[in-house]
Amino acid sequence: MRLDMTKHCALTVAKTLSIFCVALFLAAPSSARDFRPALIASTQYNYDPANEVDVELVLAVDISQSMDTEEQEVQRAGYVAALTSREFLDAIQVGPIGRVAVTYMEWGGVDEHFIVADWTVIQDANSATRFANTIAEAPLRQVQRTSIASALEKSVQLVQSNQYQGLRKVIDISGDGPNNQGGSVTEMRDRMVATGVTINGLPLMMKSNKNTWQAMLNLDHYYEDCVIGGPGSFAIPVRSQEGFADAIRMKLVMEIAGLHMPEPDPYFQRVAGREPIRCDLFD
The missing domain is CATH 1.20.5 (Single alpha-helices involved in coiled-coils or other helix-helix interfaces)
Structure with missing residues (x-):
């Protein structure tokens, strides 16, 4: 029971x-x-072969107060000439895919970022001309501060949020002064490089013979020590308006084709032969 x-x-x-x-x-x-x-x-993977490119390239261009109207015009003209040059177009064809995705962003202080030409696939003269014309026809802007740290962070966000799948991801940042807003530029640089991008620099030193602080700072050394980073990173200083277009063209060709200049070369100097720059001097 x-x-x-x-x-x-x-x-x-x-x-x-x-x-x-x-x-x-x-x-x-x-x-x-x-x-x-x-x-x-x-978790399904969506693949579109139309979005596959050799390089995802962000052209991040300084428009801070120290860049006067004439310098901005020279800067714009230099990029337009470089993007439509035969050397640039030939470099694109060197890649296994034969096309690159490029965007052109102007930057100043923290959160001051302006997309002048949105992501575009360049694979021939026609697509390059359309992209360059968008840059040439945009109105000029000018802002007050210089936050390289914020520009780097925004550039990486642009890379991570686009639909393209690049074999390499490159941030091409130009400027005529040090980071003076937005925190430590080296800490931001290191964080952004850790995402898998390469950061190259175009320090603009056209005023170094007139501007005491710029000459004393050695802006090219500052970019080498504090801004650029990642595999194969480099900086090419621009010391005159006449040499601006040539410097940009050389830089773009190296970035797109993944080339390295043979040594010795007058454009490149070894960092090991000088005293390091204080990167936090203006942070």
């Missing part, structure tokens, strides 16, 4: 638990019941 009662209680409990579980399942929201299919769908 005692055994039969135990069996009866066990059966009653089992039935009760079964009813309770069914009720929970029916009451659960559809999103919970569909968890496994949704998880599988979210």
Whole structure:
């Protein structure tokens, strides 16, 4: 009798638990019941061969207050000439895919970023001309501060949020002064390089013979020590308006084709032969 009662209680409990579980399942929201299919769908990889490029390149251009109208015009003209040059177009063809994705952003202080020409695939003279014309026709802007740190962070965000799949990801940042807003430039540089990008520099030193602080700072050394980073990174200083277009063209060709200049070369100097720059001098 005692055994039969135990069996009866066990059966009653089992039935009760079964009813309770069914009720929970029916009451659960559809999103919970569909968890496994949704998880599988979210991990599917979407591949579009049209979005595959050799390089994702951000052209990040300084428009801070120290860049006067004439210098901005020279800067714009230099990029337009370089982007439509035969050397640049030939460099694109060197890549295994034969096309690159490029965007042109102007920057100043913290959160002062202006997309002048959005992401565009360049693979021939026509696509390069359309992109360059967008840059040439945009109105000039000028802002007050210089946050290289903020410009680097925004540039990497542009790389991470686009639809392209590049074999290499390059940030090309130009400027005529040190970081003076937005925190430590070296800490930001290191964080951004850790995402897988290469940061190259174009220090503009056209005023170094007139501007005491710029000459004393050695802006090219500052860019080498504090701004550039990642595999194969380099900086090419621009010391005159006349040499601006040539410097940009050389830089773009090296970035697109993944080339390195043979040594010795007058454009390149080894960092090891001088005293390091204090990167936090203006942070």
